[in-house]
Amino acid sequence: MPLLQIRELTHWFGGLRAVYDFNLKLEEGELVGLIGPNGAGKTTIFNLVTGAYRPTEGTVQLNGNNLVGLRPHRITAKGIARTFQTIRLWNELTVIDNICIAHASRIQYSLVDSILHGRRYREEERQIKQQAIELLAVFDLADHAQELAKNLPYGAQRRVEIARALATEPRVLLLDEPAAGMNPGEIGELMELIQQIRKDFGLTIWIIEHQMRVIMNICERIKVIDFGKTIAEGTPVEIQNNPRVIEAYLGEEAF
Amino acid sequence: MRKFYLPLAVLLIFVVIIGGSWLRIFNEYWQLVLLFMGINIILTVSLNLINGYMGEFSVGHAGFMAVGAYVTGILTVWLFAEDKVFGAPILPAAWAIPLFPVALIIGGIAASLVGLLIAIPSFRTRGDYLAIVTLAVNYIVKSAIENMEVIGGPRGFVGMKRVMNNMADVLDVPWLLIWTFIGVIVTILIIRNFVSSTFGKGVEAIREDEIASELMSVNTRRVKVVAFMLSCGLAGLAGGLFAHWPGGYVNPGTFTILKSTEVMVMVYLGGMGSISGSIISAVGFTLLLEVLRPLGVFKWVVIPLLLVVMMLLRPTGILGNKELTDVIPSLRAVFGSEEESYALATD
Numbered sequence: 001m002p003l004l005q006i007r008e009l010t011h012w013f014g015g016l017r018a019v020y021d022f023n024l025k026l027e028e029g030e031l032v033g034l035i036g037p038n039g040a041g042k043t044t045i046f047n048l049v050t051g052a053y054r055p056t057e058g059t060v061q062l063n064g065n066n067l068v069g070l071r072p073h074r075i076t077a078k079g080i081a082r083t084f085q086t087i088r089l090w091n092e093l094t095v096i097d098n099i100c101i102a103h104a105s106r107i108q109y110s111l112v113d114s115i116l117h118g119r120r121y122r123e124e125e126r127q128i129k130q131q132a133i134e135l136l137a138v139f140d141l142a143d144h145a146q147e148l149a150k151n152l153p154y155g156a157q158r159r160v161e162i163a164r165a166l167a168t169e170p171r172v173l174l175l176d177e178p179a180a181g182m183n184p185g186e187i188g189e190l191m192e193l194i195q196q197i198r199k200d201f202g203l204t205i206w207i208i209e210h211q212m213r214v215i216m217n218i219c220e221r222i223k224v225i226d227f228g229k230t231i232a233e234g235t236p237v238e239i240q241n242n243p244r245v246i247e248a249y250l251g252e253e254a255f
Numbered sequence: 256m257r258k259f260y261l262p263l264a265v266l267l268i269f270v271v272i273i274g275g276s277w278l279r280i281f282n283e284y285w286q287l288v289l290l291f292m293g294i295n296i297i298l299t300v301s302l303n304l305i306n307g308y309m310g311e312f313s314v315g316h317a318g319f320m321a322v323g324a325y326v327t328g329i330l331t332v333w334l335f336a337e338d339k340v341f342g343a344p345i346l347p348a349a350w351a352i353p354l355f356p357v358a359l360i361i362g363g364i365a366a367s368l369v370g371l372l373i374a375i376p377s378f379r380t381r382g383d384y385l386a387i388v389t390l391a392v393n394y395i396v397k398s399a400i401e402n403m404e405v406i407g408g409p410r411g412f413v414g415m416k417r418v419m420n421n422m423a424d425v426l427d428v429p430w431l432l433i434w435t436f437i438g439v440i441v442t443i444l445i446i447r448n449f450v451s452s453t454f455g456k457g458v459e460a461i462r463e464d465e466i467a468s469e470l471m472s473v474n475t476r477r478v479k480v481v482a483f484m485l486s487c488g489l490a491g492l493a494g495g496l497f498a499h500w501p502g503g504y505v506n507p508g509t510f511t512i513l514k515s516t517e518v519m520v521m522v523y524l525g526g527m528g529s530i531s532g533s534i535i536s537a538v539g540f541t542l543l544l545e546v547l548r549p550l551g552v553f554k555w556v557v558i559p560l561l562l563v564v565m566m567l568l569r570p571t572g573i574l575g576n577k578e579l580t581d582v583i584p585s586l587r588a589v590f591g592s593e594e595e596s597y598a599l600a601t602d
Binding site (some may be wrong): 102121126128165 | 348444445448449452453454455456457459461462463464466467468469470472473474475476481576
């Protein structure tokens with residue numbers, strides 16, 4: 001059984017059909033890319049899968065369990081985490097708080113514990129903080145732990161976003177244009193980082209990206225959509241040579 | 256040793272305030288000022304949870320205070336005092352002493368249930384629109400009370416003085432100040448502990464980015480319900496205490512939008528998201544009202560003017576979103592921080 005299975009996903013915004021009959025099977029451990037011109041519906045698909053929007057039609061299943069209709073925090077708790085196209089950190093909070101809060105769905109202590117701060121509360125909070133510190137170390141952010149998220153340089157904020165997504169302990173990680181706004185050096189580091197966390201955390205990764213260098217180098221499989229419809233699917237080499245893709249999206253400029 | 260400094264300091268303030276009132280070192284006027292200070296601290300710290308930490312805009316805090324005031328007041332009068340509406344007291348007067356805090360808690364619970372009236376709309380709306388909802392709830396509560404003839408309607412509800420007198424007859428200590436002091440401490444502890452927990456920090460995450468919070472596993476609805484119910488419940492506690500003030504009456508005219516505004520002013524004056532700021536501004540604002548009393552109605556010209564100047568010079572309030580211990584680090588020796596007490600515990 002595939003880890004994530006999406007069938008016949010369709011979404012209308014009023015009279016606009018943003019996504020039409022989208023299908024995807026993600027096997028455990030895969031790294032799959034999703035590309036398409038601006039406005040093709042890529043981020044909408046992520047929003048549908050994570051529960052931010054409710055699809056008009058279609059099913060999304062994680063490990064055979066239906067996700068459609070669940071509230072976003074429940075979907076995240078079941079194992080799908082994401083980053084955002086434009087950074088959406090909690091700016092006025094410290095980096096470590098940004099990571100700790102993402103543990104929210106695994107808090108066991110009760111509301112009363114959170115007010116009385118009993119033994120169980122202290123033990124759990126200590127664990128959460130410990131895990132957050134370890135996670136920050138992986139992303140080379142340990143020195144920034146006590147800084148406000150908004151004061152970090154752009155590249156570091158991108159890393160905090162990925163770290164925050166991993167703090168929810170996902171099985172599937174959705175990256176929405178992680179390389180946007182990065183310089184070529186940073187993009188190289190990002191590609192290494194993605195490969196490393198995929199291995200270390202046993203992740204299945206689904207990535208939207210406009211940087212062809214990222215997509216063509218790290219993805220095993222690519223799906224291309226245009227106007228909400230899937231127009232091609234295959235390995236990077238197949239996609240690069242697919243005439244429909246070249247016509248719709250890549251054009252001459254990108255190559 | 257360090258962690259005992261703060262409880263000791265609190266105990267010292269308690270002894271000075273209660274001892275001073277008991278021995279009549281503070282006259283009745285100053286006792287009244289101390290009472291209002293305490294009530295204002297509870298109102299300000301509790302509203303700060305919504306307007307400061309959660310970044311919502313509630314302009315109806317006095318409505319919840321009214322619910323607490325009437326529920327607690329009616330309960331104590333019904334149980335412990337001779338009254339022309341409720342007849343003879345149900346329980347002997349001496350029982351009022353242990354059961355007074357229970358009545359306060361029930362008033363708080365009633366107010367927190369009314370708080371659901373704004374918690375549930377907050378799932379779908381925020382900002383200005385939610386502010387209108389809170390304003391509406393303030394008016395609903397006030398108008399409902401005005402139209403209930405049984406509890407005095409617009410003339411107000413009396414009888415709480417007899418309850419306090421009964422309590423003083425059994426044991427002559429300043430009961431109301433004692434419970435107000437305890438209420439202040441409980442409020443500060445509840446809000447401080449809640450916002451420092453990972454669950455409670457969800458409140459700040461909602462302020463920063465609600466959609467990202469929900470997508471990053473924060474159950475935003477649950478966090479909002481808890482925050483609104485805590486805040487409104489504590490406002491109800493403040494109302495319950497206020498209902499027993501030496502004047503001996505409450506009337507709906509006290510709990511208007513003007514009272515809500517006063518609480519909001521204290522929150523913004525102290526700094527959004529700062530508990531110590533709220534305490535400082537509640538104490539300072541209460542004193543300011545008294546200092547300017549000789550000006551009569553002109554104090555409502557001077558005070559807003561001071562606010563305008565304050566907002567020009569320091570738009571984030573006295574402490575901004577920092578705590579006193581962040582601004583004056585040497586105070587940590589007295590107050591300590593949670594992290595330090597962990598470190599001490601594990602050493």
